[in-house]
Amino acid sequence: xxxxxxxxxxxxxxxxxxxxxxxxxxxxxxxxxxxxxxxxxxxxxxxxxxxxxxxxxxxxxxxxxxxxxxxxxxxxxxxxxxxxxxxxxxxxxxxxxxxxxxxxxxxxxxxxxxxxxxxxxxxxxxxxxxxxxxxxxxxxxxxxxxxxxxxxxxxxxxxxxxxxxxxxxxxxxxxxxxxxxxxxxxxxxxxxxxxxxxxxxxxxxxxxxxxxxxxxxxxxxxxxxxxxxxxxxxxxxxxxxxxxxxxxxxxxxxxxxxxxxxxxxxxxxxxxxxxxxxxxxxxxxxxxxxxxxxxxxxxxxxxxxxxxxxxxxxxxxxxxxxxxxxxxxxxxxxxxxxxxxxxxxxxxxxxxxxxxxxxxxxxxxxxxxxxxxxxxxxxxxxxxxxxxxxxxxxxxxxxxxxxxxxxxxxxxxxxxxxxxxxxxxxxxxxxxxxxxxxxxxxxxxxxxxxxxxxxxxxxxxxxxxxxxxxxxxxxxxxxxxxxxxxxxxxxxxxxxxxxxxxxxxxxxxxxxxxxxxxxxxxxxxxxxxxxxxxxxxxxxxxxxxxxxxxxxxxxxxxxxxxxxxxxxxxxxxxxxxxxxxxxxxxxxxxxxxxxxxxxx
DNA sequence: GCCGTTTTCGGCCCGACTGTTTTCAGTCG
Numbered sequence: 001x002x003x004x005x006x007x008x009x010x011x012x013x014x015x016x017x018x019x020x021x022x023x024x025x026x027x028x029x030x031x032x033x034x035x036x037x038x039x040x041x042x043x044x045x046x047x048x049x050x051x052x053x054x055x056x057x058x059x060x061x062x063x064x065x066x067x068x069x070x071x072x073x074x075x076x077x078x079x080x081x082x083x084x085x086x087x088x089x090x091x092x093x094x095x096x097x098x099x100x101x102x103x104x105x106x107x108x109x110x111x112x113x114x115x116x117x118x119x120x121x122x123x124x125x126x127x128x129x130x131x132x133x134x135x136x137x138x139x140x141x142x143x144x145x146x147x148x149x150x151x152x153x154x155x156x157x158x159x160x161x162x163x164x165x166x167x168x169x170x171x172x173x174x175x176x177x178x179x180x181x182x183x184x185x186x187x188x189x190x191x192x193x194x195x196x197x198x199x200x201x202x203x204x205x206x207x208x209x210x211x212x213x214x215x216x217x218x219x220x221x222x223x224x225x226x227x228x229x230x231x232x233x234x235x236x237x238x239x240x241x242x243x244x245x246x247x248x249x250x251x252x253x254x255x256x257x258x259x260x261x262x263x264x265x266x267x268x269x270x271x272x273x274x275x276x277x278x279x280x281x282x283x284x285x286x287x288x289x290x291x292x293x294x295x296x297x298x299x300x301x302x303x304x305x306x307x308x309x310x311x312x313x314x315x316x317x318x319x320x321x322x323x324x325x326x327x328x329x330x331x332x333x334x335x336x337x338x339x340x341x342x343x344x345x346x347x348x349x350x351x352x353x354x355x356x357x358x359x360x361x362x363x364x365x366x367x368x369x370x371x372x373x374x375x376x377x378x379x380x381x382x383x384x385x386x387x388x389x390x391x392x393x394x395x396x397x398x399x400x401x402x403x404x405x406x407x408x409x410x411x412x413x414x415x416x417x418x419x420x421x422x423x424x425x426x427x428x429x430x431x432x433x434x435x436x437x438x439x440x441x442x443x444x445x446x447x448x449x450x451x452x453x454x455x456x457x458x459x460x461x462x463x464x465x466x467x468x469x470x471x472x473x474x475x476x477x478x479x480x481x482x483x484x485x486x487x488x489x490x491x492x493x494x495x496x497x498x499x500x501x502x503x504x505x506x507x508x509x510x511x512x513x514x515x516x517x518x519x520x521x522x523x524x525x526x527x528x529x530x531x532x533x534x535x536x537x538x539x540x541x542x543x544x545x546x547x548x549x550x551x552x553x554x555x556x557x558x559x560x561x562x563x564x565x566x567x568x569x570x571x572x573x574x575x576x577x578x579x580x581x582x583x584x585x586x587x588x589x590x591x592x593x594x595x596x597x598x599x600x
Numbered sequence: 601g602c603c604g605t606t607t608t609c610g611g612c613c614c615g616a617c618t619g620t621t622t623t624c625a626g627t628c629g
Contacts, residue, residue, distance in 0.1 A: 029612055033601035064602050102618090104627050141626095145619060196629095269614095274629060281613040286606080292614060 005049045007041050014038035020086050022105040036062040045541030093123035100157040128154050168503050170533040170570050172205035186225050188218035195270040200334045201573040203536045207252040214257045226255050264317035269293035275339025283343050335576040352581050357572045359582040364399035365556030372417045374403035380561040383428050389562040396591040397436035401465050404443045404452050411454035418460040436591045438462045447471040449485025458491040462599050467496030476510040497530040497537040517549045526554040526586050531571025543578020554586045
């Protein structure tokens with residue numbers, strides 16, 4: 001049973017209210033207001049229940065006096081009389097049918113009323129039967145085609161209910177890169193870009209969307225080449241400007257082709273996000289411009305004489321820089337196009353200069369294959385191989401941080417192992433004067449907040465990363481106390497993968513972030529942005545809060561093999577989505593400053 | 601119902617696609 005106070009539950013409640021208002025022909029802007037509030041709740045970095053407790057509901061953009069007072073009652077008593085009253089007006093099964101693609105409020109309403117689908121638990125099944133019996137085709141405004149479309153959509157809905165997972169970013173990214181390499185074999189692909197969430201580097205991706213500049217005379221050849229991609233298992237559709245294929249293992253890839261002269265508007269439009277584009281169009285409208293994927297048109301006020309065709313001509317843009325520039329904005333990095341305050345800041349020329357992969361000067365979360373009988377998995381490669389890779393990347397420093405030895409060992413044996421490791425690392429240091437090498441350890445935070453490391457052992461180490469690897473189900477209060485207890489050890493410099501989330505396995509646990517931020521800030525501890533593909537943790541939204549609070553971050557790969565050091569790119573992208581600049585990131589410091597931060 | 605360097609009242613994003621319409625409604629991104 002899902003928590004009725006979770007962000008997802010609250011946003012779904014708000015969306016349901018919007019649906020009722022659609023069906024009751026309520027003022028459409030009131031509908032939009034509820035949808036916007038729901039969107040805002042979906043994009044919160046923290047639990048809305050905590051925000052309610054802090055009495056800050058009205059600070060959520062799109063939540064005003066009315067909605068916040070209804071939500072206040074909802075959180076206090078478990079119900080909002082106002083919302084309940086509204087929801088009573090339509091059958092619950094409508095919300096169920098709306099989960100089926102292509103079925104929105106209007107269609108769901110008609111289907112429920114005409115076919116008596118009032119049982120929410122059987123509504124989908126009953127709808128399916130009605131399709132098979134040919135009942136839909138007989139209904140007004142429906143036909144044979146919509147009947148078979150609905151049947152097909154139910155199929156998609158059923159599959160999705162069982163298993164619909166978005167890909168993790170690095171996975172989608174590599175699929176895209178392979179296809180781009182393939183497309184580039186043909187010289188008529190003048191330029192290729194990723195679009196949508198992939199270009200914005202969102203942590204999970206649905207479809208792979210691509211755009212290409214092609215001279216119009218080569219459109220057909222370009223599309224033919226695309227759909228002939230060797231890993232294509234199905235061609236969904238292929239026009240002369242757009243095609244969709246499914247590639248192995250089962251990923252949908254869309255390609256859009258545009259001529260150079262309007263490529264900028266197209267790139268902008270399909271990069272999104274939806275919220276960013278909405279805000280941007282609102283911003284433009286105040287200057288009497290109307291935006292579309294084809295360019296910018298001047299809007300005439302209704303009082304003026306109708307514009308001649310020539311005046312209304314669309315202004316095209318071959319680059320995004322020009323597109324944004326025409327509106328009086330600085331170009332906005334795709335990673336922060338999420339419709340928060342990026343447009344306002346771009347207008348004032350106050351966008352931050354986001355951290356760049358080239359700013360990273362070292363990696364402090366690296367697991368070698370030095371066998372200290374670790375509590376978790378050992379790395380695959382030697383100290384030397386890792387060092388070689390770090391040097392190839394141009395790093396100034398690297399820190400080794402195997403997992404602590406397993407707790408079944410005697411304390412004195414752990415001490416002996418760590419002492420020996422220290423000697424080995426000291427020798428390696430002497431052989432590699434060009435790279436600063438630190439000796440650390442990633443230590444489990446036990447459920448009681450103690451470290452899985454015997455007293456005295458930190459003496460053999462330069463620094464500790466502490467991480468939660470067990471007992472993920474404590475409540476926020478207990479988990480916060482557990483983590484704070486662990487952070488008290490003076491050798492601790494980094495809180496590793498702070499939410500513990502792991503894509504495909506578990507959600508992150510909740511923490512009282514104000515308390516964590518406060519403690520790490522006072523004690524100069526860095527929160528890790530872990531670049532491991534299934535982690536990407538801290539998540540971007542919390543990165544932004546940390547940055548706003550003045551908390552220091554460190555981007556690490558958690559590498560268990562030399563090749564994993566390349567994942568730094570993804571960690572940097574998470575940080576960029578959180579508006580981090582290099583001044584927020586300790587491993588952007590030069591070696592001597594970094595050493596001062598790490599060991600004093 | 602929300603919101604404010606052109607507004608505390610009067611506004612509120614844009615277009616494609618599809619199927620059912622004979623001029624548009626519904627859904628989606």
